[in-house]
Amino acid sequence: MTFLNKIVLVTGAGSGIGEAISINFAKLSARLYLIDKNGDGLKKTAEVCEKLSRTKVFTAVADLADDDLVEKVINNAKKEFGRIDVVVNCIGICKRTTILDPNIIQVYDEVMKNNLRSIVRITNCVAPILIESQGCLVNISSVSAVLTSKELIVYCTSKAALNHFSKCVALELAPKGVRVNCILSGPVATNILINAGSSKEDSDAAWKGAKELAPLKQLVKADEVAELAAFLASDKAKGVTGSIYSVDSGYGLIGCQDIRN
Numbered sequence: 001m002t003f004l005n006k007i008v009l010v011t012g013a014g015s016g017i018g019e020a021i022s023i024n025f026a027k028l029s030a031r032l033y034l035i036d037k038n039g040d041g042l043k044k045t046a047e048v049c050e051k052l053s054r055t056k057v058f059t060a061v062a063d064l065a066d067d068d069l070v071e072k073v074i075n076n077a078k079k080e081f082g083r084i085d086v087v088v089n090c091i092g093i094c095k096r097t098t099i100l101d102p103n104i105i106q107v108y109d110e111v112m113k114n115n116l117r118s119i120v121r122i123t124n125c126v127a128p129i130l131i132e133s134q135g136c137l138v139n140i141s142s143v144s145a146v147l148t149s150k151e152l153i154v155y156c157t158s159k160a161a162l163n164h165f166s167k168c169v170a171l172e173l174a175p176k177g178v179r180v181n182c183i184l185s186g187p188v189a190t191n192i193l194i195n196a197g198s199s200k201e202d203s204d205a206a207w208k209g210a211k212e213l214a215p216l217k218q219l220v221k222a223d224e225v226a227e228l229a230a231f232l233a234s235d236k237a238k239g240v241t242g243s244i245y246s247v248d249s250g251y252g253l254i255g256c257q258d259i260r261n
């Protein structure tokens, strides 16, 4: 598989899954435009990618929850490369709350702004460019979209909405030659919990618990998500749109297991 001469834009490239996805596309010879609000993380990812692809990697430090910045960053990418072939959306945050939390609306607004609204705006800005290139979109969702959780009520809801949003966009853009797919990732030991305010200790304990709970008794590796994203963005998947693919160490099966027990 090669992405030689393809322009790939990755959001949330400065950490975790987005970092792994960017590095994998660099290995596959893509020309990269990487975006994140975390400048330090973004710089590190770009340096690794440049070494691997031996081509300049373009970066933009931007908070993609800002509508105007999204438009600016997408326009810059188009200006720089003349086209965009693939967009992979990895931005996302995780915040805990429950329906009895008096502050749930604040958490709701913050999570939806970062996990859904931003991607609606990105898609809105990039769709005409992808129609020109006959390109594709891959959105990184979560197995939380199909599981239920008391404390992750808002996160789960944002990811369920992202799944359905992706399918609706896939339907609209299919006749125009643009494919849109979603990946439901299971737990990957990234900085997402620390970025949400957890201590390193609590974050490590959460990943340990997740590993024990996983039917395959292993966490998902960011590289596994990256491989699937590359497949969905490649010509090998040219008949695939509106699909939701899981790479979750069997997490999506947990509900059935509970009922049996």
Ligand SMILES: NC(=O)c1ccc[n+]([C@@H]2O[C@H](COP(=O)([O-])OP(=O)(O)OC[C@H]3O[C@@H](n4cnc5c(N)ncnc54)[C@H](O)[C@@H]3O)[C@@H](O)[C@H]2O)c1
Pocket: 011, 012, 013, 014, 015, 016, 017, 018, 035, 036, 037, 038, 041, 062, 063, 064, 065, 090, 091, 092, 093, 114, 118, 140, 141, 142, 143, 184, 185, 186, 187, 188, 189, 190, 191, 192, 193, 195
């Ligand atoms: N880690 C997991 O277990 C897991 C599981 C399922 C799905 N996911 C999803 O995968 C995606 C990546 O998660 P991760 O675990 O790599 O998290 P992470 O926190 O390590 O990385 C997310 C990156 O996105 C960036 N980001 C977040 N909001 C942004 C915004 N508004 N503008 C610009 N950049 C922004 C952050 O700065 C960070 O660098 C998220 O959408 C997450 O919901 C993660």
